[in-house]
Amino acid sequence: GAGVSQTPSNKVTEKGKYVELRCDPISGHTALYWYRQSLGQGPEFLIYFQGTGAADDSGLPNDRFFAVRPEGSVSTLKIQRTERGDSAVYLCASSLSGRATDTQYFGPGTRLTVL
């Protein structure tokens, strides 16, 4: 079956611009996660959705970062006034429910480069 998909696969933008990154989770998965991975580091948690609501947004680095999941399926991560330090691979994962024992399935990521 289809896995988690993310678009675009690569995004190059200029400092100060606004970007949107999209995640399509596995059909039927109610939990959705965003992570960010800098070069040479492990993924770092950003935000977790259970259905339409953000159950844990403790990983968002500042108020330039915002994510939505209006219909409980597709999610969009939005970054305002991008900075060079935002350059990273943004990973999305989904799981069947929000239980901690559920396996998280990851997408291929979106590589964001801020010039």
Next chain:
Amino acid sequence: DAKTTQPPSMDCAEGRAANLPCNHSTISGNEYVYWYRQIHSQGPQYIIHGLKNNETNEMASLIITEDRKSSTLILPHATLRDTAVYYCIVRVTSSSGANSKLTFGKGITLSVRP
């Protein structure tokens, strides 16, 4: 979640067993040990998890010491496609879904040589 310690890298010969160690000396009784791997330019992939008993699936085996302070992931017959970064993660489980995020360290880079 408890912290894990892994060596930065190791290698093994193709066809041989790869034994990847992980220390988690501060693990609590309600924390599971999870292993994920990340092949270059891909998202992390779930491998296996366990609480205190040894576990085996089609990908690997997980051996957890009796005191639960360390574990070893075993790939019984490593192939070139197993070259990846392997992450050992300790994770609190709760029915409410709290703490469902994964906390990754730097992982161990396994290089399988021909």
